[in-house]
Amino acid sequence: MAEGEKLIPINIEDEMKSAYIDYSMSVIVSRALPDVRDGMKPVHRRVLFGMHELGVRANSSHKKSARIVGEVLGKYHPHGDSSVYDAMVRMAQDWSLRYMLVDGQGNFGSIDGDSPAAMRYTEARMQKISEEMLADIDKETVDHQLNFDDTLREPTVLPTRVPGLLINGASGIAVGMATNMPPHNLSEVVDGTIAYIDNNDITIDELMQHVKAPDFPTGGVIYGYEGVRDAFHTGRGRVVMRGKAHFEEVDGREAIVVSEIPYQVNKANMIKKTADLVNDKKIEGISNIRDESDRKGMRIVYLLKRDAIPNIVLNMLYKYTELQSSFSVNNIALVNGRPQLLNLKDLIHYFVDHRHEVVTRRTEYLLRKAEERAHILEGLIIASDNIDEVIALIRASANAEEARAKLMETFELSEIQAKAIVEMRLRQLTGLEQDKLRTEYEELMKTIEDYKDILARKERRMSIIKDELNEVREKFGDERRSQIEYSGGDVSITDLIPDEKVVITISHAGYIKRTSLTEYRKQNRGGVGQKASSTRNEDFLEHLFVGTNHQYMLFFTQKGKCFWMRVFEIPEGSKQSKGRAIQNLINIELDDKVKAFICTQDLKDEEYINSHYVIMATKKGQVKKTPLEQYSRPRTNGINAITVREGDELLEAKLTTGDSQVMLAVKSGKAIRFEEEKTRPMGRNASGVRGITLGSETDEVVGMIAINDQESNVLVVSERGYGKRSDLEDYRITNRGGKGVKTINVTEKTGNLVAIKNVTDADDLMIINRSGIAIRLAVEDLRVMGRATQGVRLINLKDDDAIAAVAKVIHDDEDVEDLDDESTNEESGSETTSENTENNE
DSSP, X not given: OOTTOOOOOOXXXXXXXXXXXXXXXXXXXXXXXXXXXXXXXXXXXXXXXXXXXXXXXXXXXXXXXXXHHHHHHHHTOOXXXXXXXXXXXXXXXXTTOSSOSEEEESOOOOTTOOOOOOTTTOEEEEOHHHHHHHTTGGGTOXXXXXXXXXXXXXXXXXXXXXXXXXXXXXXXXXXXXEEEEOOOOHHHHHHHHHHHHHOTTOOHHHXXXXXXXXXXXXXXXXXXXXXXXXXXXHXXXXXXXXXXXXXXXXXXXXXXXXXXXXTTOOHHHHHHHHHHHHHTTSSOSEEEEEXXXXXXXXXXXXXXXXXXXXXXXXXXXXXXXXXXXXXXXXXXXXXXXXXXXXXXXXXXXXXXXXXXXXXXXXXHHHHHHHHHHHHHHHHHHHHHHTHHHHHHHHHHOSSHHHHHHHHXXXXXXXXXXXHHHHTOOGGGGSHHHHXXXXXXXXXXXXXHHHHHHHHHOHHHHHHHHHHHHHHHHHXXXXXXXXXXXXXXXXXXXXXXXXXXXXXXXXXXXOEEEEEEGGGSXXXXXXXXOEEOOXXXXXXXXXXXXXXXXXXXXXXXXXXXXXXXXXXXXXXXXXXXXOOEEGGGTSOOOTTOOEEEEEEESOTTOHHHHHSOEEEEEEXXXXXXXXXXXXXXXXXXXXXXXXXXXXXXXXXXXXXXXXXXXXXXXXXXXXXXXXXXXXXXXXXXXXXXXXXXXXXXXXXXXXXXXEEOOTTOXXXXXXXXXXXXXXXXXXXXXXXXXXXXXXXXXXXXXXXXXXXXXXXXXXXXXXEEETTSEEEEEEGGGSOBOOTTSOOEEOSOOOTTOOEEEEEEEEOOSSSXXXXXXXXXXXXXXXXXXXXXXXXXX
8 A cells, every 4th residue: 555545444335326326426416317397307408508619500510420529528528439329319310309409410229210321421500490499599598517627617408498298298208207209299288378477377278278289290190188187187197099091902902101200200110110020920811011111201102902891900900010109298397407397387487487587587698788888878978978078188198008007087987988088080080970879878777677678577577488489379370280189098819800791500419619600601491501510420500690890799608697798709610610609709608508698889888788678488488688787797707587487488588668569489389479569678687477378388488579670571490491471460568478360370290399590681691401401591581471380391301300590680782790789779780580499309
């Protein structure tokens, strides 16, 4: 150890703590966070001040970037040159800053992430708006501090006329905290600031009528307003941004064209990742992606496959790619050198406070200068009034010092006045110049009064701030670039799934699947049908109905429980596939079976669920009516729909509006028709009332229909493939609980009754037998017969085959079928029919 040195033992923990706190405070205050007053971090402030000192204004010629960087490095910012150049480059990129502060010439990078040219190749100068940020900096408006080597002074903040933090935002990662502030529209911010000046007690909601939302340089769409509201109220929030897209026909194909992308998204990366997702089959429907962007603007073209639905593909892009991304707002800025989380009103308040201080200090400076000038003018006027005496006095003096002293003594002048008189030019002795002195003095006295008035009255100062803000808006204000879609929210899974018609089939063993309706094509009556499903040994299709993907589906089991599902959640399968076991999809008991389905619209729509009923029938002839509202909150394990008595089971459930008629048909060939209102609404746990009296112990109900359209016919189908349709009027309306009237002449040839439907000429019939054969035929091909006849053969059955399921669909000229509204509810859209057959095994 050298002489005179000594060791001081210290605790390493304490040293680490203090050193780390010093470091973190340095990063927070002097590097990563912007100042709330001018919205600048030290490096940006130094770049602009360096350009100001160099004289590189908006109206001067461009200067080499290296020259500017060297100025900033050498005088104010002792860090790497890349940190200064990168900061300056970002200030010149129109996709990074909403209002650019630097006017760059040369390659300053691109939105694809290309790096800018080296600083020796590029040139820069200030933008006009930057001059507004530096206006009055020479008028002692802001404090200056010594630079790193104490040789020069630099401003601690800029006296900006522009609310820099709000219009350009900021992002930075400090130690233990970070900031991420979105840019806003200058016109809106100025309007909001003026509204705050007019009323300091303005609420944030009232400010939001002026400052509507962030406004990103790359445009796009702000999707949903909740995050914006949170950010304005609390300083934190998540703003969801979407690219702007529209549909076009390109080369004879449908295409999605994107013209704007979300802020801070790298276009080239987004396209590459989208291509990867298309190749990995994560996004279907895109055949090619082209980037046709040029100097006129952005244009990304997603060419679609022929069968793709543009809206669905676009929603896929929003969900899985950066075409939709979010901006997490975290408004942390330095207030009096301390980091603080700020809401919209705070940001405006601190800016107005800063402007108020700048205006006050500027006025004090101008007043001082005016008074100094007035003081000199007073001396010059005295001299011009006594000009001969002054000249004689000066000529008689040996030197300037003596002349000054004599003048001070003779005319009681101050040293400054005497010095001004001695340095006076001869031309100021002319009469014209003397008049000018007096005029200038009078003007100056008025100005001094004005400055004193400004300093005496706060409302004058606030009025000046408003005038200057209006000026800034006139010069630099522009239209919003980012649209606001107030109704937006998270991309729902339903947005990604086309709402197309599907056929849902369930086999006797409980296998379920959905198939597009277009897979089934129409045949004429009496055909043998086409293979519809490959079932397992001894299994057959027992239920079939038609719905659309977005509908809600209620499953009712024979034990009287109800389960809930969306149609699109049912696994998709081809006509030939057997589907998935229903036990794997809903938590149904092992000894229970699904017997009925209802498709409803939105179960969260109160008006809808309170105006609809579920009417149910059991095999033993019980019926029960319950408001749909009781089924609008299903649980994973199901809820009780009806209490089923011993030896009975739930057979059918329909959706009604409460004013339809109900028909029940039994196996022995009888049917009853009664008004729905004869059945009062009951709770979920009730077991219902008698709907039809069975003729024998072996008889049972095979189906129920709810009739709303009095023009429809009643169609019945028997086990051996016979069917017919009869007029509704053939069945008289009776009280519920009767034995009913004959609906088909049951013989050995026809077999027992298996299905009852209400149909019109616009319907098609779909019949599936137990061996898996399906036939589709038009109801209009069946003539209307009396109710006591045995009907005509609808499908040719082989050997011991029997009909398993019957359903109806509306037909039109094309092969795409619209869904029948079998419920009595017009606005419920597509109420579907489900069919039960008894188990004859």
